[in-house]
Amino acid sequence: MDLAMLKEYLPFLIPLVIAQLALGITALVHVLRYPHYRFGNKVMWAIIVMLVQFIGPAAYFAFGRGNE
């Protein structure tokens, strides 16, 4: 991808990156602070929420989060 094209799509990329980072970091903080999960362990969830875009944090909050 050349630089001009990247510049053209920057207004799209910035909000998407912000959204992913916001979700990922919220989920990561939650993973580290509450180490009780329905299944899996801390390392697994930390990797999933940071590396799987959008679906990772959503899956963690929907299925992985244990009851405090």
Add this chain to the structure above:
Amino acid sequence: MRNYSAFLKKEVLEYTKTYKLLIMLMVFAVFGITNPLMAKLLPEILRKLMTDGNIMTLPEATAYDAWTQFFKNATQMGLIVMVILFSGVLSSELSKGTLINMLTKGLSRTAVILSKYTCMVLVWTISIALCFALTYGYTVYLFPAGETANLIFSTFCLWLFGVFLLVVLLLSATLTKSNYGCLLITGAAAVVCMLVNIIPAAHRYNPISLATDNLGLISNSIAVSSLYCTILISCLLSLLFVFLSVLIFRKKQL
């Protein structure tokens, strides 16, 4: 009334604390941003994929394509995400037993159902409004020339279908004990609506037309007036189902 507003406040707090609000907003925001982007990039991706052998002329993407993406994503993934997130609306509190204490202390069951429904509708309204605003903004940015017909009305139909689906969800939540049962009944209701839609005569009275006719509306191939009947039926059914859920929940053995 005080019961209702207090429980509504608790519901809003619950959606924030369980991150359900965050997920809903993020999912719909991401859809909102990617709809026009996908419409713009799809012809270019196809062009890159095409080899020398097969030549196909691709029309330039327009604002109409962006809105096609919007209505496809919102009616499929959007509604599915919403139903899955809200499937535990009653069952989670009943299985944990946190609702029983409040009910025995005099919280009215009607207030519980009504405030839960209000809160779900509220979250759905904010999400679809956010998605619509983002898609609108980026569509104007990418395709300045495009004019789309009946946009607001079409989105209103989609919103109304969401409201109808939520009341079906609420009714099935009062009928079953687990959130899987709730999901199953809601899914079955959607499938029944789709099957009924096969009969052409029923199309005008079927609530699911609100979610399937959007593309026809924005391309002007379906007249706005043909949906008035559906809107009326959906509103009446929603009211009836809210009434039924309240009745069933009042009689329900917890």
